[in-house]
Structure formats: C-alpha cells, structure tokens
Amino acid sequence: MARTVLQVWRELMNPAKVDASWPAVRSALVPLVEQAREQSAALARSAYADVRSEAGVGDDGFRPKDPLPLLIERLERSLDVTGPVEFKKAIAAGKTPQQAMDAAAVRMVGTTQYLALEGGRQAMQRSISADEKATGWSRVTDGDPCAWCAMLASRGPVYKSAQTAGDPRQGGNTYHDHCACQAWPAFTLNEPFIGVAEKLYDDWLRETRGRGGKHAVNAFRRWWESEGRAAYQAPDRSDSSTQRT
Known part of the structure; x- marks a missing residue:
C-alpha cells in the first residue's frame, strides 16, 4: 500500500496547482486505505483464530471481532492534513517544491499505514477484550522499533486484570505513524515472553x-538510541522457550 500511495502522490499531484490537483489524489487514495484496512482486519481475525486454536481453548463458538468502522470524514481529514497542508507548510518553511513533495509523502505514508494497520489492531484488541478465554496480550514490534515501542514491548504479557498504576510503560496498545507493532493474544496466566521481550525487560x-x-x-x-537499537533482533512469535518468573 505504501508503494501505491507514493505512486499516486507522485503521478497525480501537481505541485504548481496543489488545490486543483488534490481532489483527484484524495479520491484515488481513499479506496486504497479502505481496502488495506479490510485486509489488515482479515489477517488479524485469522491469526487470532489460529492462536486461539493452538492454545487449546476449544471451539466454543467465539468469533474474532471486526474493527470499528473508519469514518470517511476522519480518513479525508487525515489525508488533507498530510497532503496539501503538509506541502504548504514545507513551502512556507523555505523548502523547494520537490522537498515539500517528499516531506508530504513521508507524512502521508505514515498516516495511511496507521489507518490501514488500525483495522488489524482493533480487530485483535477487540477480540481479546471480548473473549472470556483470553487473559491479555503482548506487544510485538517490527524489526526496527523506536525506543517507545521497545519500552512497551519490554512489559511482556499484559493481563486484563493487571494493575499498571505507576508503571511508565502503560499504553501498550497505543501506536504511532510508521509503527508496525501489533498486539498478540495470550490465553494463560503464565504466558511466555515472545521472542526478545524478556531481554528487553531485563534491559529496562x-x-x-x-x-x-x-x-x-x-x-x-x-x-536504546546509543546501543540497544543496534543490537536488536525482531521477535520470533514461535519462540516460547523463555518465561518471566
């Protein structure tokens, strides 16, 4: 989706006629985001069902949940802010038209990815919340997380009944632009850490x-910025050999 968003932006956006060319760009982007969001949700529902089955919970009729609808007003407003508004801000700051195009492209890719991945994240989180057999979740990062995401992942399994007051690593299911983290369901109260999460906990x-x-x-x-990030390896969801004591 990111590649297609960039292609649409570069082919349809005219930096000499921003306001005139933007409606066509936005009309092309809206269905791309909506389709990617649906795909993200479908993958999350499928993954949730698979993990639930592998956990031996049993077929009790529970079905993973859908994400909340993405309101068209929210989607169009997000595109407006990261498209022509960002372009004009860059021009006002002294950037060349090409630099302004590039700056807006970075913002637009981040926002469209966020809205698309939100489909899967909401499907996963709403399923965990609604599933009486689910005990909580773990945060799984991508291969190059920022310090904030690595910190949240260091908490390991977060149980529905957990008391998090006073823990600065709260907000385990919050995300940001250019973030590829996902919540992964837990079905026991002795859930193993996923991948390198236990090492992150020790580092924390x-x-x-x-x-x-x-x-x-x-x-x-x-x-994290001085040495932790360089030594980081992406989590392996199949690695359940270590548990927090």
Whole structure:
C-alpha cells in the first residue's frame, strides 16, 4: 500500500496547482486505505483464530471481532492534513517544491499505514477484550522499533486484570505513524515472553534502576538510541522457550 500511495502522490499531484490537483489524489487514495484496512482486519481475525486454536481453548463458538468502522470524514481529514497542508507548510518553511513533495509523502505514508494497520489492531484488541478465554496480550514490534515501542514491548504479557498504576510503560496498545507493532493474544496466566521481550525487560530493569516515571523513560530511550537499537533482533512469535518468573 505504501508503494501505491507514493505512486499516486507522485503521478497525480501537481505541485504548481496543489488545490486543483488534490481532489483527484484524495479520491484515488481513499479506496486504497479502505481496502488495506479490510485486509489488515482479515489477517488479524485469522491469526487470532489460529492462536486461539493452538492454545487449546476449544471451539466454543467465539468469533474474532471486526474493527470499528473508519469514518470517511476522519480518513479525508487525515489525508488533507498530510497532503496539501503538509506541502504548504514545507513551502512556507523555505523548502523547494520537490522537498515539500517528499516531506508530504513521508507524512502521508505514515498516516495511511496507521489507518490501514488500525483495522488489524482493533480487530485483535477487540477480540481479546471480548473473549472470556483470553487473559491479555503482548506487544510485538517490527524489526526496527523506536525506543517507545521497545519500552512497551519490554512489559511482556499484559493481563486484563493487571494493575499498571505507576508503571511508565502503560499504553501498550497505543501506536504511532510508521509503527508496525501489533498486539498478540495470550490465553494463560503464565504466558511466555515472545521472542526478545524478556531481554528487553531485563534491559529496562538495568537501565532504569533507581529511576521512575519520565526519568526512567528518558534513561531507557538514551540507552536504546546509543546501543540497544543496534543490537536488536525482531521477535520470533514461535519462540516460547523463555518465561518471566
């Protein structure tokens, strides 16, 4: 979808006639995002059903949930802000038309990906919330997460009944543009950490020792950007050999 979004932007957007060319660009982008969102939701529902079956929960009639509808007003507003508005802001800041086109393209790809992936994320999170057999979830990152996402993943399994007050790593199911994280369901109260999450947990304890709140977050971020990120390897969902004690 990202490649197609870029192609539409570059082929249909005329930087000399932004307001005149934008409606055609937006009309082409809307169905792309909607289709990708549906695909994301379908993949999440299928994955949820598979994990539930593998956990031995049994066929009790539960069916994974759909995401909330994406309102066309929200979608068009998001496209407007990351398209012509971002382009004009870049021009006003002294960028060349090509630089402004590139800046807007980066914002647009991030926002359209967010809205598309939201379909799967909502399907997964709503299924976990509605499923009486689900105990919670883990956050799984992509291969190059930012410090914020790595910090959230370091929590490991987050149980529905967990008390998170005072833990600066709250917000485990929040996402940002250019983020490819996903929630992964848990079905036991002794759920193993996924992939490298237990190492991230150890890293968090080490780097934040003696600190709390935003000071702990900042300490982890400094470590992540200086050395943690370079040594990171993407999680392997099939690796359930380690458990948090």
